[in-house]
Each structure stands twice: as structure tokens, then as C-alpha cells.
Amino acid sequence: MEKHFAVIGDPIQQSLSPWMHNAGYKALGVKAEYHRFRVKPNQLAEAVGGLCALGFSGWNVTIPYKEPIVSLLDTLTPEARRAGAVNTVKIHEGQRIGHNTDGAGFVRSVEAEINGFQGKKAVLLGAGGAAKGIALALAEQGMSLHIINRTPEKAEQLVQVIQRWGGTATSGEFAPGKWLEDVDLLVQTTSRGLLNESFPFSINGISNRALVVDIIVNQRETDILREAKLRGCRTLNGLGMLLYQGALAWEFWLGGQAPVEEMRQALKSQLFQRMFDKG
Ligand SMILES: NC(=O)c1ccc[n+]([C@@H]2O[C@H](COP(=O)([O-])OP(=O)(O)OC[C@H]3O[C@@H](n4cnc5c(N)ncnc54)[C@H](OP(=O)(O)O)[C@@H]3O)[C@@H](O)[C@H]2O)c1
Known part of the structure; x- marks a missing residue:
């Protein structure tokens, strides 16, 4: 059948x-x-x-x-x-x-580019459904997380979930900050950009060792990936995930x-x- x-x-x-x-x-x-x-x-x-x-x-x-x-x-x-x-x-x-399967799918899609997760720093933009799966999977791989979201309470709730499962995480303002300087993996998980809207802030100052991933799958390259490339970062879109x-x-x-x-x-x-x- x-x-x-x-x-x-x-x-x-x-x-x-x-x-x-x-x-x-x-x-x-x-x-x-x-x-x-x-x-x-x-x-x-x-x-x-x-x-x-x-x-x-x-x-x-x-x-x-x-x-x-x-x-x-x-x-x-x-x-x-x-x-x-x-x-x-x-x-x-x-x-x-x-x-x-979002978290495990995401980990599989970046592992060849990351060269080991343990002890490295990931910043997540967004704290929605996709971010949750990704955050838990990255914490399980031994990354420390910093989560920023338009609605800050949701980022803090996710931090508490990660800590409850034994991971390391902090939350902060949905804006550029010191986190840009020492990030190993930046993951854009908000739906901003899905309909080609521009991202609300620049990532000027990002460490060029960072891998920047926008999980949106779109014909057009999103703002954040375009900017990351200009600043010398490696980038991936959401196709692998x-x-x-x-x-x-x-x-x-x-x-x-x-x-x-x-x-x-x-x-x-x-x-x-x-x-x-x-x-
Ligand atoms: N590549 C893949 O396999 C894959 C898998 C899953 C999802 N995705 C993509 O990931 C995105 C999120 O999906 P989801 O299921 O997590 O959605 P969701 O649960 O609805 O969460 C949406 C997230 O985006 C934020 N957001 C929405 N509009 C925003 C805006 N105008 N400015 C700033 N932040 C905004 C929300 O912040 P608030 O909490 O403040 O509302 C929340 O953090 C979608 O674009 C989806 O297509 C891709």
C-alpha cells in the first residue's frame, strides 16, 4: 500500500x-x-x-x-x-x-567545517523551534552557547533548558556585542530573511575564524551570509541542514x-x- x-x-x-x-x-x-x-x-x-x-x-x-x-x-x-x-x-x-531531527541534522551538516565542537563557542540568533533542537545538539557536542533573540525571555528560557541538561549557555541582547570577537560558530535561526527581508543588525567586528550558518534555505543569499563572506568568514546556507x-x-x-x-x-x-x- x-x-x-x-x-x-x-x-x-x-x-x-x-x-x-x-x-x-x-x-x-x-x-x-x-x-x-x-x-x-x-x-x-x-x-x-x-x-x-x-x-x-x-x-x-x-x-x-x-x-x-x-x-x-x-x-x-x-x-x-x-x-x-x-x-x-x-x-x-x-x-x-x-x-x-533538526539538531542532529544541523550537526551533521557543519561537522566537516568545524573540526571538532568540544570547548568552542557558538552564538545562536533566535530561540524558536529550530533553534531549540540546534542548541541542545551543540551543547551535547560540548560547545558553549550564547543565545540572543528578539524576545529576550525566550532566549533566557532556552538557556535554562540547556543548563538543566548539563550544558553551558548564556543569553544577551539581540544586537551586536562582544560575542562577535570570539565566536567560532554563528547560527542564524530566525525566520527573518525567509521572505528576503534584511537582517536587523550588522555583524561588523566578527572574528574571521567563525563559520557563519544561516539555516534559511532560499534562492538568494541572505544578508548575513553576504556580510560574513565580505568579512572573511566561511559560510553555509541551510541546504545541508x-x-x-x-x-x-x-x-x-x-x-x-x-x-x-x-x-x-x-x-x-x-x-x-x-x-x-x-x-
Ligand atoms: N534548513 C533547515 O533544515 C531548517 C530547519 C528548520 C527551520 N529552518 C528555518 O529556520 C527559521 C525558523 O524556523 P522555526 O521553526 O524555528 O520558527 P519559529 O519557531 O516560528 O521561530 C522563529 C524565530 O525567529 C524569530 N523572528 C521571527 N521574526 C523575526 C523578526 N522580524 N526579527 C527578528 N527575529 C524574528 C523569532 O523571535 P521571537 O521569539 O522574538 O518571535 C524566533 O526566534 C525559518 O526560516 C525556517 O525556514 C530551516
């Missing part, structure tokens, strides 16, 4: 997950189809009920529902419980299981190993196609 998967969020038109997963199913001959659905505010519970009623085997969750979905699930994996955010749901024997969080979600749903190279090619060609469509 054909299995059905999906990604739900709002906005959702930017999501490349259907191309990535469907190319993977095709490559391995898996009988499955991956869809994407926009879920309007206040309709998350109805949408989750609908996916279950329609027999979906699982789905991904994106902005802004990674945290709100937690209360609609039956059980959480340790990764999701630690992060307090879910990006992957599996239906198993009628149970809704929430998992988080998208690929590896997707591969880990695949493996959680279907078992076995996801066809990472075919999935990567599908992502790249869809991004290229979108660039072409926009002229």
Missing part, C-alpha cells in the same frame, strides 16, 4: 521537502508520496486530526508549529523532549510520536538508509529551477 507523508506549516510555499523526499522514494522504489500543506493559525489541531484520519504515516512540521504541536502528540522521543520542539511525527500503531534533517526523518519513518545523494541533487535542482522561474 502506498504510504503518505507531508510537511505542514505557514507559510509553506518555500518548502523544498516534497522534492527531496519524492526523489528519494523514486531512487529506492519506495511506494510513497510526500505532500505539503499550509495550515492556517488556530487550525493545527484540526489539521493533525485530518492527517491521522486520512491515514498519513507521518509528517514534518515547520514554522511556526514545532512547539505548538507538542501538546497534540501521544509521546515524544528523547530528542524531542529535550528540545521541547518537534519537526517529525510518526504514526505507529495509532500513536502520534514526536521526534526532532535541510538535507540531513530530512534524511534522518526518512530513516525514522521507513528504516534503512536514506538516499542522501539523490535527495541532495533534487534539492539543488529545485532551488535552481526556482531561481530560473523568478528570473
Whole structure:
């Protein structure tokens, strides 16, 4: 029987997950189809009920529902419980299981560039659902974290979660600061830039040894990556994280190993196609 998967969020038109997963199913001959659905505010519970009623085997969750979905699930994996955010749901024997592959996907996507995490400093811009998974995974790798967010209380809450799990973290003002001088890894996790909005502050003064990652996946290079390059930093966009969080979600749903190279090619060609469509 054909299995059905999906990604739900709002906005959702930017999501490349259907191309990535469907190319993977095709490559391995898996009988499955991956869809994407926009879920309007206040309709998350109805949408989750609908996916279950329609027999979906699982789905991904994106902005802004990674945290709100937690209360609609039956059980959480340790990764999701630690992060307090879910990006992957599996239906198993009628149970809704929430998992988080963002953190592990992010770690996989940067490990070749970081050359060891232990004792290094990471600064996270943002404290939303994606930031939570990433922060916990980096703390687990032995990095010390500094978290700054437009709503400072949320950054402080995340710091407390990290400390509760035995990690080292501080929070500060959502603005340039001394942190720029000794950062090894800067991760832009806010949704600012998703619709090509400019980033609210400059990273003038950043250490040029820093790796700067913007987890947004977009046709256009975001402001922060452009500026980081100009200041001599190495940069990565969100494509690697998208690929590896997707591969880990695949493996959680279907078992076995996801066809990472075919999935990567599908992502790249869809991004290229979108660039072409926009002229
Ligand atoms: N590459 C990947 O695989 C991947 C995976 C997951 C997510 N993402 C991307 O990561 C971004 C965040 O996703 P999410 O699920 O964490 O979303 P979320 O839970 O809704 O969190 C949004 C975050 O962005 C901040 N923010 C929103 N608008 C802002 C603005 N105008 N100025 C400053 N900060 C702003 C929020 O700050 P407040 O707390 O102040 O509201 C919060 O920290 C999205 O662009 C998403 O596409 C990429």
C-alpha cells in the first residue's frame, strides 16, 4: 500500500521537502508520496486530526508549529523532549510520536567545517523551534552557547533548558556585542530573511575564524551570509541542514538508509529551477 507523508506549516510555499523526499522514494522504489500543506493559525489541531484520519504515516512540521504541536502528540522521543520542539511525527500503531531531527541534522551538516565542537563557542540568533533542537545538539557536542533573540525571555528560557541538561549557555541582547570577537560558530535561526527581508543588525567586528550558518534555505543569499563572506568568514546556507534533517526523518519513518545523494541533487535542482522561474 502506498504510504503518505507531508510537511505542514505557514507559510509553506518555500518548502523544498516534497522534492527531496519524492526523489528519494523514486531512487529506492519506495511506494510513497510526500505532500505539503499550509495550515492556517488556530487550525493545527484540526489539521493533525485530518492527517491521522486520512491515514498519513507521518509528517514534518515547520514554522511556526514545532512547539505548538507538542501538546497534540501521544509521546515524544528523547530528542524531542529535550528540545521541547518537534519537526517529525510518526504514526505507529495509532500513536502520534514526536521526534526532532533538526539538531542532529544541523550537526551533521557543519561537522566537516568545524573540526571538532568540544570547548568552542557558538552564538545562536533566535530561540524558536529550530533553534531549540540546534542548541541542545551543540551543547551535547560540548560547545558553549550564547543565545540572543528578539524576545529576550525566550532566549533566557532556552538557556535554562540547556543548563538543566548539563550544558553551558548564556543569553544577551539581540544586537551586536562582544560575542562577535570570539565566536567560532554563528547560527542564524530566525525566520527573518525567509521572505528576503534584511537582517536587523550588522555583524561588523566578527572574528574571521567563525563559520557563519544561516539555516534559511532560499534562492538568494541572505544578508548575513553576504556580510560574513565580505568579512572573511566561511559560510553555509541551510541546504545541508535541510538535507540531513530530512534524511534522518526518512530513516525514522521507513528504516534503512536514506538516499542522501539523490535527495541532495533534487534539492539543488529545485532551488535552481526556482531561481530560473523568478528570473
Ligand atoms: N534548513 C533547515 O533544515 C531548517 C530547519 C528548520 C527551520 N529552518 C528555518 O529556520 C527559521 C525558523 O524556523 P522555526 O521553526 O524555528 O520558527 P519559529 O519557531 O516560528 O521561530 C522563529 C524565530 O525567529 C524569530 N523572528 C521571527 N521574526 C523575526 C523578526 N522580524 N526579527 C527578528 N527575529 C524574528 C523569532 O523571535 P521571537 O521569539 O522574538 O518571535 C524566533 O526566534 C525559518 O526560516 C525556517 O525556514 C530551516
